[in-house]
Amino acid sequence: MDKLRRPLWGLIVLLIGIGLGSCKTTQPRTSTAKPPVEESPRISIQSELPVLPESASQQVITRIQQKAPFDPIEQVIQESQARFLQGEKDLKAGFLEKARKNFDEALEIILRSGFVISQEERLERHYEGLLDRIHNYELAALKEGDGFTEERYESAPIDEISSGELPLTFDPKSKILAEQTLKKVPHDIPLALNDTVLRFLDYFQNNGRKAMEAGMQRAGRYRRMISQILAEEGVPQDLVYLCQAESGFKPLAYSKARCKGLWQFGAARGQEYGLRQNWWIDERSDPEKSTRAAAKHLKDLYQQFGDWLLAMAAYNTGPGNIERAIERTGFADYWQLAKRSTIHPETQKYIPIILAMAIISKDPGKYGFEVTPDPAVTVDKVHIDSAIDLRLAAESLDIGLSQIQDLNPHVRRLTTPRNDLEFTLYLPEGTKEKLLHELAAIPEDMRVNWRLHRVDEGETLSAIAKKYRTTPSAIAQVNSLNERRNIQVGEKLIIPVTPDRGRGASPIIAGSWVRHKVKRGDTIASVARDFDVTSAQIRKWNKLGVNTRLRLGRVLVIHPPELMAKSSPPDNTSRQGASRHSDGANEKRTRVVHRVKKGETLFAIATNYKTTISSIRDWNNLSQNESLKAGDRLTIYLGR
Known part of the structure; x- marks a missing residue:
């Protein structure tokens, strides 16, 4: 068996060898040497890894996480600047008193900060910049008249009435009363009766009663004048109720739409019809001139639309809006335009308000109103081309300042305009000659500064002089009096109140401060002498160091004992003949x-x-x- 197995295994081995030999390629095999393998260096555990640059997002996150250090000086500057910017906004909006307070507070924030301004360059630069800018604002205001003096105004009734809550229904009795009124009283504009008009009739008898009564009372002041002008311009008398709806007959009424006066003219429309508006006057508040302008404007609108209701609607919303509404609907009828809401919601109420006021005013007793109209305002008109202080005019006529202001609501300041031949000053009837007689004794260039004073019991020239910051001898000279003579109770004296004449321009007074702009040759000592204060005080108020020199144009803050700058003219030679022997x-x-x-x-x-x-x-x-x-x-x- 073993002999048989050996040849068998030999045969198997031979067959396997033949099979493997048949798989070889015909090309000779090339041997490829393997590269030597280098041993990787060992990395020390203690070696540092390279620092990669941060990405942009990582940098932003880092900056957010790192809080900037607190900068107290920057905080003071920002707070001060915020106050100043608010003052600028107030100034542009016409709120002059608010502007002055904000400007003062902008400076006070720095002065209260505890920093020595002269030792902090950023703070000093900001502080002096503020002083210069505020100084320029105040100087411009003072050149124009009273400086930062707030203008008077009142709210316009049309705003309150238009936003009032209108009843959803009306009392049927109101309709019956209104129908009776229309049959009884004449009217020259169409007085329609519909649901909206009747609802406003109820409104004025209830929630709107106060506004209705006030307008009916004040109507007495201007009704006669308005009626005359409407007749002269050939327009309906019932347009007077448009005036009542707009302003309640308040010449100083000012609406949210920035319209002003009895007839609520906007600035542009007022200028179009000759109502001048400047620093001194705003003729939109002149009762007579604004009435003339309104009559002409309404007449023009009637000629454009051929219908008084459309003309009144155009007066409220503008003729362009009415034209477009007519083009869209094809109806040249106010009620159709209102029904289709193609005109402004306020204008949809505007005509019903006027008609409801007209119906009640024509027969007030029927609707439960018992109002006594104010007496009619009757005036003299005087044209004075020189500026005059309204206080001087009031003192000349022995009336209160408020009375002269009420007659002249178009005068925006206490001073009338200079060299304005078109300006009209209104006086109580019968007083024109008296004013002209009193003014004749006062030089034209002094009518803004000089005053008139009626002597009270116990007063002396010295006491009066002290009150007006002048001297007894000055009062005596202008009144041709012996300074030693006793003055009589009731005697009227001209008071020569002289404006300050400091070196250069007058200092600007704000609150308890005077701001003095440094001129060539000024030193701390010379400025201190001019204002009757000490050099140490000026240094303290302005955070000046002992060795600080004044820079030309710098503005100094000074608190003088009195708000009167003292003159010190810089001439060096005297009048010929002057005394050389002083005691x-x-x-x-x-x-x-x-x-x-x-x-x-x-x-x-x-x-x-x-x-x-x-x-x-x-x-x-x-x-x-x-x-x-x-x-x-x-x-x-x-x-x-």
Whole structure:
């Protein structure tokens, strides 16, 4: 068996060898050498990995996570700037008193911060920038008149009435009463009766009663004047109720739509019809001129639309809106336009409001109203081309300031415009000649500053002079009085209130501060002398160091004992003939030389320097009859 197995295994091995040989390729085998395997370097556990750059998102996250350090100076600047910007907004909106308060607070924030301004460059730059900008705003305001003086205005009734809650239904009795009224009283515009008109009739007898009564009462003031102008312009008399709806006969009424006056003119429409609006006046509040303008405007609208209801609707919403509504619907009828809501919702109420007011006003007793109209305003008109203070006008006529203001609601300031030949000043009837007579004694260029004073019991020239910050001798001279003579109770005196004449422009007064802009030659010591304060005080108020020098144009904040800047004219040579022999008292006082300006008088100069006319005459050897000429030089000794 073993012998048989050996050949069998040999045969198997041979067959396997033959099979393997048949699988070889015909090409010779090429051997490929394996590259030597390098041993990888061992990484030390202690070695640092390379730092990769942060992505943009990672950088943003890092900045958010890292809080910026607190900067107290920047916070003060931001708070101050916010107040200043609010002041600018108030100024542009016409809220002058608010603007002044915000400007002052912007500066106070810095002064209260505790920082020494001169030692912090950013704070000093911001502070001085604010002072310059506020100074320029105030200077511009003062040049125009009263500076930061708030203008008067009242709310317009049309706003309240249009937004009032209208009854959903009406009392049937109102319809019966209205029908009786229309049969009984004449009317020259179509007084339609429909649901909306009847609902407004109920409204004015209930929730709107107060507005209705106020308008009916004030109508007495202007009804006669309005009726006359409407007749002269050839338009319906019942248009007076449009005025009642718009303003309640309040000349200072001002609406949310920025319309003003009895007839609620917008600025552009007012200018179109000749109503001037500037710093001094706003003729939209002139009762007579605005009535004339409204009559002309309504007449033009009637000629355009051929229907008084459409004309009144166009007066409210503008003629363009009515034209487009007519084009869209094809109806040239107010009620059809309102029914289709193609006109503004306020205009849909506007005509019913006017008609309801007209119906009640024509027969008020029938609707439960018992109102006594105010007396008619009757006036004299005077044209004065020189500026005049309304207080002077009131004092000249022995009436209160409020009375003269009520007659002149179009005057926006306490001063009338300068060199305006078209301006009309309204006075109580019969007083024109009295005013002109009183003004004749006052130079034209002093009618803004001078006043009239009626002597009360116990008053003396000295007391009156102190009240108006002038001198007894100045009052005596302009009134041709002996300074030693007793004045009589009831006597009327001209008071020469002289405006400040500081070096250069007058300082700007704000609250208890005076802001002085540094001029060439100014030093801290010289400014301190001018304002009767100490150098230390000026340094303290303005955070100035001991060695700080004043820069030309810098604005200093000063708190003088009185809000009156003292003059110190910079001339160096005296008037020829001036006394060269001053007594010992004068030698101890500060000596200045004043160059006489055109129109100046001795009493004005004496008042400005807080001295007396007789002293100036003595110092300069002037006789009683010697007059001054422009260019003369006067020696003045300041009593400090």
